[in-house]
Amino acid sequence: MQITSLTVVNFRAITRIELRNLPPSVVIAGPNGCGKSCVFDAIRLLKSVYGGYQPNEWQSWFGEFQINLNQRQGELLPLFQDRSRPLEVAVDIVLAPSEVKYLRREAESLLKDQAWKDVVPEAANWRYIGATPLAAQLRAHQPEVERHTQKAMPEFLADLEKQIHCASLTIHPDGAIKTAPSRVLELVFSIYDTQHIGIIDYHGPNRNYGREQIGGINLNIESSEQRMRQHALYNYTSKYANLKSEMAGGYIRQLLAHQANADLPTDDKLTETLKELFATFFPGKEFLGPQPTEDGRLMFPVRTPNGAQHDIDELSSGEKEVLYGYLRLRNEAPRNSVLLIDEPELHLNPRLISGLASFYHRNLGRALGSQLWLVTHSDTLIREAVGQKDFVVYHMQPPGQSDVPNQVSPVQANEDLDRVVIDLIGDLAAYRPGAKLVIFEGGGDSEFDVRMTSTLFPEFRGSVNAISGGDKRRVADLYEILDRARSAGQLPVKVYAVTDSDGESSSGPRAPALLQWDVYHIENYLLEPPFIRQVLRDINALPPDLDSDDAILAALCACAQETVPYLVAHRLRSLANSTILECVTLGFDPGTTDAAVTISEAISRSRQRINDVVDSTLRKDLIEQQAGQFNREVHAQLSTNEWKKTFRGRDILRRFIGKYGQGLRYEPFRDLIIARMRDADYKPGGMKAVVDQILTDVWTSGKQATHR
Structure with missing residues (x-):
């Protein structure tokens, strides 16, 4: 239905x-x-x-x-x-x-049951009409029930064809x-x-989960069914009572069935699903399933990350909401x-x-x-x-x-x-006191890096406090301030920063916890043909000529080739910008008596250095030579899969969805790729290296922090 x-x-x-x-x-x-x-x-x-x-x-x-x-x-x-x-x-x-x-x-049996309820309303409480011992009722009403049934049958069967x-x-x-x-x-x-x-089963917004002491265990399936029938749509606050007793009853019924037939499977699908539920929502905790004890009791232990065990009654309200809510639904099957x-x-x-x-x-x-x-x-x-x-x-x-x-x-x-x-x-956002603090680069979509990493690495999400810090410069500044505070003992957590590489080499000294993805943008990790093809199929936008991973890769490479002029221009602009900035030095002796003259002289010196590099390093012919070199480098990368790391992944995806997305915007297309990667438990290698480095890093607070 x-x-x-x-x-x-x-x-x-x-x-x-x-x-x-x-x-x-x-x-x-x-x-x-x-x-x-x-x-x-x-x-x-x-x-x-x-x-x-x-x-x-x-x-x-x-x-x-x-x-x-x-x-x-x-x-x-x-x-x-x-x-x-x-x-x-x-x-x-x-x-x-x-x-x-x-x-x-x-049809005949069901219509006859319904006819009994229409003809004899008190029969509505009988579980099996044919088993009733009320012979007088049967003798008096049986013919009328048969007439009702035969009259309703043609209309019912015709209605059923709709x-x-x-x-x-x-x-x-x-x-x-x-x-x-x-x-x-x-x-x-x-x-x-x-x-x-x-x-139709209704679960209202007023749900409470009390403790339960298991007493007598009822193995009668019909009594459990009758109780669930009464709470299907109304009196729903009682839905979540006696759940442990029902689990115990199911466990014992399974043992009895296996004792009667040893060929029956011994695995408990419900318990296995509950274990999956714990792994998904309560990382570090493990549900061990029903456990019999030597004194004849039945326990439902949960193992915590430190090895200790407690009963499921000791779970928090939020944990019970997930566990008991699912358990009630799944028990009814x-x-x-x-x-x-x-x-x-x-x-x-x-x-x-x-x-x-x-x-x-x-x-x-x-x-x-x-x-x-x-x-x-x-x-x-x-x-x-x-x-x-x-x-x-x-x-x-x-x-x-x-x-x-x-x-x-x-x-x-x-x-x-x-x-x-x-x-x-x-x-x-949920805050984890004492957990490592990881600052991600934000950019235009300020929360995207955090969201993508947390989605593909749920264990990372459950172990750190991740925040977005803005652009790369701001992330570095924020990291420096917080790490200095940590080193001074003013911040009792280890701080990390993760940014895009933006095509920059990692030459020069870097703080051990100032990390970079090994690709241009974090979106470069989404340039995976199997998942892109799956998303196109899901949104009914997959043309026949793209229905293979090789075809998707070729289309992505073509989009990458279209970005070459912009990539070369960006690299030239970055080169010119850094060269000119190196020429600007406005420092002077703070003890000078005439600051205006001193700063004016510093400006003149900076201008002279800029003029010198414009006439030498930044001459038009040299810039054209540099542009030619950049062009050769990027075209060489296009002949291999290296472009998936060194090109601007965000621009490639935008061009690809513009061509093949049938009007779908870039952001939802990108999010759908992440969702498919998550469903397949796919973890990009470059991301995993950074995540593992953060999760396995051993540290202590204050100046004693060590890095691995």
């Missing part, structure tokens, strides 16, 4: 939203009060009107909002933004092929309610069978479902949020065929989701702030992202 479109009109904070052609993962972002959570409320209302996982489920929705329908009709009016217009909610649902196959195969199933709800201010008929959705929304039919998660970043700082959306999509969405809906305030999560395959990010405006009728607009990988981030809150 997947929602492919959603329309909500005049519902609480929503004036009108329309979402179309929805992919497997949907992210809704926006400022407080814009109505993001109302989207989930509308979906839950529509679902409960058509069918419930428990009797009278729709009443639970109104009860959550303290609306008493037994009183006057005016109780409904708070749901309307404009009380003179009707409230509307409509969705288009597409069922998975396996769901359609199951419904067709079990590709898209539409559900809609209209509530008028006078209380009149209208729904669109759909036999299939009435049945689907009433079935709680997560292995065959998808469910809801296949082909719609998962609604409100504020997944709850209790989390930006370090933990990074990678969360991709992890959920990979292990819950793609692995189980489910659709993921996230409502968030986190710009970290948004930056991760924008531009990713199978994700769409919507920015939601507060009602009345735009002339456009639709409150939501899709965020493309362009300047819209900046507008979203400005409207959001809470982008505070």
